[in-house]
Amino acid sequence: MALNNSNSIDKDWYLIKKITPYLYLIQENFEKIDSHYYTSFTNMYLIIGSHTALLFDTGTGIVNLKPYIKPIIKNHELIVINSHNHFDHVGGNYFFEETMIHRLDFKKLTKNMDLRFLSSSNSIVKNYLEKINYELSFANSMVPLNGDEVFELGGLKVNVIYTPGHTPGSICLYLDTGEIFTGDTFQLGAIFLPSTEIVNDYIVSLNKILNIATKFPNPKLYPGHEKIGLSINYIHELINTINLIETKTPVIDNHIISKIYDFTDFKLIFSME
Ligand SMILES: [Zn+2]
Numbered sequence: 001m002a003l004n005n006s007n008s009i010d011k012d013w014y015l016i017k018k019i020t021p022y023l024y025l026i027q028e029n030f031e032k033i034d035s036h037y038y039t040s041f042t043n044m045y046l047i048i049g050s051h052t053a054l055l056f057d058t059g060t061g062i063v064n065l066k067p068y069i070k071p072i073i074k075n076h077e078l079i080v081i082n083s084h085n086h087f088d089h090v091g092g093n094y095f096f097e098e099t100m101i102h103r104l105d106f107k108k109l110t111k112n113m114d115l116r117f118l119s120s121s122n123s124i125v126k127n128y129l130e131k132i133n134y135e136l137s138f139a140n141s142m143v144p145l146n147g148d149e150v151f152e153l154g155g156l157k158v159n160v161i162y163t164p165g166h167t168p169g170s171i172c173l174y175l176d177t178g179e180i181f182t183g184d185t186f187q188l189g190a191i192f193l194p195s196t197e198i199v200n201d202y203i204v205s206l207n208k209i210l211n212i213a214t215k216f217p218n219p220k221l222y223p224g225h226e227k228i229g230l231s232i233n234y235i236h237e238l239i240n241t242i243n244l245i246e247t248k249t250p251v252i253d254n255h256i257i258s259k260i261y262d263f264t265d266f267k268l269i270f271s272m273e
């Protein structure tokens with residue numbers, strides 16, 4: 001269930017910014033929800049073509065996203081796509097009729113979401129989570145993607161890129177105008193990876209993004225968390241940083257059961273579970 005409108009946490013929960021005439025950023029403040037994940041904001045994106053709108057990610061689902069985006073979408077058709085299956089990106093799927101996700105991230109999305117692992121929410125969020133018994137409804141209908149789809153929004157094409165690493169079914173999207181939406185595959189700050197064994201696959205995915213970027217005179221990165229509109233040079237820097245892991249001693253974070261290699265622009269965080 002979602003909060004009703006009289007509840008105070010509903011108001012101003014999402015911050016919406018118009019980036020270009022066809023692109024909106026929707027931010028959810030992650031620190032209010034749990035401060036253990038080295039992130040302040042989750043970024044969702046709304047891309048508006050002449051007849052169809054595309055929403056990339058749905059946030060935690062703690063507050064209904066639909067009333068916030070309805071005035072922007074108006075009468076457009078709506079396509080909803082998840083970058084991957086983590087709770088901060090798929091939680092709001094149940095507000096929408098249908099959501100698409102890569103088939104390798106599809107399988108874990110079959111039951112209600114248990115949010116009991118959240119432990120440092122502020123008091124308003126905590127009260128709400130207690131009221132719903134730390135459980136969110138799951139998506140109405142899910143459609144699996146292969147990772148090579150193209151969506152025509154009317155004057156704008158959205159292309160899917162398959163970029164495994166952060167999760168087995170992580171995808172990125174890019175527009176034919178040069179914006180690349182990276183989900184959690186790339187962000188400036190914390191890079192979460194499930195194990196050190198997938199590093200090589202992950203670097204292949206980063207190179208895929210670099211390769212796509214060469215098609216455009218001025219490509220820009222729009223990550224699933226933190227800063228947006230970033231230069232592609234940060235991906236080169238990330239690859240160089242990953243290659244320096246062996247020169248660093250990791251720090252253990254017992255709360256998220258991970259080891260962290262802390263560099264200037266990136267924290268490489270490997271799960272130890
Ligand atoms: Zn994630």
Ligand SMILES: [Zn+2]
Pocket residue numbers: 042086088089184224225
């Ligand atoms: Zn995330």
